[in-house]
Amino acid sequence: MTSQPPLDRLQRWMQAAIVHPGDIETALGSPTVRKEIARADVDAVILPSPTLTSAQRVEVYQSMYLLRMEEALATDYPGLQHFLGDEEFFALVRDYVQIHPSKSYSLNRLGDRFPDFVAVAPDVRRRDFCADLARLELALALVFDAPETKALDASVIESIAPEAWETAVLAPVAAFRLVALRYPASAYLDSLNDPEHRHPEARRKDTYVACYRRDYGVYRHDLTRAAHDLLADLVRGTTLGAAVAAALKRGGRHRPKQDDLFKWFRQWIAGGVFASVETA
Amino acid sequence: MSNRWNLPDLGIGIGLRTVHFPHVLSQKPRIDWFEVLSENFMDTGGRPLWVLDQIAERYPVVLHGVSLSIGGSDPLDFEYLKKLSALAARTRAHWVSDHLCWTGIMGRNVHDLLPMPYSEEALRHTTERVRVVSDFLERPLVLENPSSYVEFAASTMPEWEFLARLAADADCGLLLDVNNVYVSAFNHRFDASTYVDAIPADRVVQYHLAGHTHKGTHIIDTHTGEAVPAVWELYARSIARTGSAATLYEWDEDIPEFDVVLAEAQKAAAYRAQLTGDEPLLAAAR
Numbered sequence: 060m061t062s063q064p065p066l067d068r069l070q071r072w073m074q075a076a077i078v079h080p081g082d083i084e085t086a087l088g089s090p091t092v093r094k095e096i097a098r099a100d101v102d103a104v105i106l107p108s109p110t111l112t113s114a115q116r117v118e119v120y121q122s123m124y125l126l127r128m129e130e131a132l133a134t135d136y137p138g139l140q141h142f143l144g145d146e147e148f149f150a151l152v153r154d155y156v157q158i159h160p161s162k163s164y165s166l167n168r169l170g171d172r173f174p175d176f177v178a179v180a181p182d183v184r185r186r187d188f189c190a191d192l193a194r195l196e197l198a199l200a201l202v203f204d205a206p207e208t209k210a211l212d213a214s215v216i217e218s219i220a221p222e223a224w225e226t227a228v229l230a231p232v233a234a235f236r237l238v239a240l241r242y243p244a245s246a247y248l249d250s251l252n253d254p255e256h257r258h259p260e261a262r263r264k265d266t267y268v269a270c271y272r273r274d275y276g277v278y279r280h281d282l283t284r285a286a287h288d289l290l291a292d293l294v295r296g297t298t299l300g301a302a303v304a305a306a307l308k309r310g311g312r313h314r315p316k317q318d319d320l321f322k323w324f325r326q327w328i329a330g331g332v333f334a335s336v337e338t339a
Numbered sequence: 340m341s342n343r344w345n346l347p348d349l350g351i352g353i354g355l356r357t358v359h360f361p362h363v364l365s366q367k368p369r370i371d372w373f374e375v376l377s378e379n380f381m382d383t384g385g386r387p388l389w390v391l392d393q394i395a396e397r398y399p400v401v402l403h404g405v406s407l408s409i410g411g412s413d414p415l416d417f418e419y420l421k422k423l424s425a426l427a428a429r430t431r432a433h434w435v436s437d438h439l440c441w442t443g444i445m446g447r448n449v450h451d452l453l454p455m456p457y458s459e460e461a462l463r464h465t466t467e468r469v470r471v472v473s474d475f476l477e478r479p480l481v482l483e484n485p486s487s488y489v490e491f492a493a494s495t496m497p498e499w500e501f502l503a504r505l506a507a508d509a510d511c512g513l514l515l516d517v518n519n520v521y522v523s524a525f526n527h528r529f530d531a532s533t534y535v536d537a538i539p540a541d542r543v544v545q546y547h548l549a550g551h552t553h554k555g556t557h558i559i560d561t562h563t564g565e566a567v568p569a570v571w572e573l574y575a576r577s578i579a580r581t582g583s584a585a586t587l588y589e590w591d592e593d594i595p596e597f598d599v600v601l602a603e604a605q606k607a608a609a610y611r612a613q614l615t616g617d618e619p620l621l622a623a624a625r
Contacts, residue, residue, distance in 0.1 A: 063456075063492060063493035074445070074447065077451070106489075108526065108528065108557070116490075116557075119488040123451060161443075161448045162448060164378055165379075165381060203385045204384065205384055
């Protein structure tokens with residue numbers, strides 16, 4: 060090598076080597092890394108130490124990269140890591156960050172596409188269950204970080220004339236997510252704290268969860284199908300009257316009683332799910 | 340000696356860590372100040388930000404970032420800088436610091452403090468960026484010396500000369516991490532004393548101390564455990580030149596109870612007292 064590479068090429072080379080999933084020699088010899096600096100020139104770019112070769116010195120950074128990514132994703136997806144086990148989870152992380160590397164100054168949003176990735180990842184044990192578990196954990200992470208919005212005060216509720224409720228439109232607080240799942244992911248998360256390690260089976264079962272934050276604590280509230288459908292209508296802007304009417308029309312075993320609807324509504328108000336109500 | 344901006348000697352602090360939130364909020368410990376990791380609070384509206392608000396009401400706070408990528412080749416991220424500036428205002432941070440490093444290129448963030456070659460090209464490049472950032476933040480940026488595990492053939496000067504020249508040319512402050520000096524000195528076989536002796540004394544605004552992990556062939560800056568005696572000796576050597584400056588103990592891995600970290604940090608008091616005979620500032624009304 061006749062001259063040292065410019066700063067930007069040095070950085071492109073080093074990054075490519077660090078994020079490469081293979082061992083350091085595979086990384087340094089890979090096309091993406093070699094196109095910046097040839098393997099034969101590495102020793103002329105990175106000085107060896109008395110105890111480490113040039114490649115080994117770069118490997119120090121490479122070995123820490125995936126561990127850091129795993130730590131970040133394990134923070135947001137502890138249930139998924141628990142279900143898959145450390146080895147499988149690490150492999151999933153390794154493959155995920157190849158396709159969805161961090162492009163933010165924060166690791167908070169590294170895992171935003173993890174559920175979608177899990178849903179199509181080959182060789183994931185009980186993949187559909189894992190995807191649901193990831194979706195629920197992402198909802199909880201988004202609720203955790205959402206902006207704080209004040210919940211609707213009881214006095215506001217009481218001030219609304221009874222006849223105005225028919226056309227009332229409610230908006231949820233920012234820290235709220237509603238999730239419809241095909242597996243008992245919420246029950247699985249509950250079971251993480253079971254000292255006897257009793258976990259629900261990853262079998263098909265429609266489940267519904269409201270995730271919300273109150274007083275900076277994040278909560279999961281398991282819902283029936285009927286409660287979920289009503290709440291889904293309300294948070295998408297359907298008037299209360301229309302949402303209740305639709306709920307009462309829904310057939311079969313999902314049809315709720317009117318008393319149930321108002322009981323749920325009162326629970327959601329008390330739980331701080333709604334931020335505002337607009338009346339005509 | 341005070342630093343050239345008369346930024347205060349805040350006394351002895353520790354890094355604010357999530358595991359300690361309940362203790363700090365409930366016990367209101369006697370600690371002089373906290374250093375907070377900027378990026379942890381820039382994109383959340385949840386509990387961490389609420390906790391930070393409570394703490395900033397009671398204690399002096401300094402912001403310390405890991406994603407500025409001051410030495411990077413990608414353009415500076417002004418959205419990031421806007422959020423950093425807003426967080427500094429929200430917390431009334433006494434200063435804003437980050438590291439002499441780069442963290443990614445081509446839009447990626449590797450989330451590591453990656454090493455710089457100490458070349459004229461890198462010096463010109465980094466100096467310009469520091470000036471831009473300082474102008475944007477409307478305060479001098481404070482840069483921490485990194486720990487590193489590679490040396491570049493492109494380097495034409497030692498790290499301490501690069502840092503000193505950067506500080507002068509860019510008019511920035513320095514956060515002297517004496518554990519990083521020790522780690523890099525072992526990894527690159529230079530004399531740590533030479534390093535600390537070369538740092539411009541009037542630009543040192545803050546110190547870091549920490550533990551590390553010795554791998555035999557190299558040392559990794561893991562911020563775990565107690566600082567080795569040689570690190571404390573470097574600290575003593577440096578404050579004899581710079582005078583007392585805000586001193587922070589970092590413990591980021593296998594974090595023990597708050598009081599354990601605090602006890603380690605408080606070891607600095609003895610060195611500071613030998614120097615000045617003064618007691619450290621206590622957390623008082625702001």
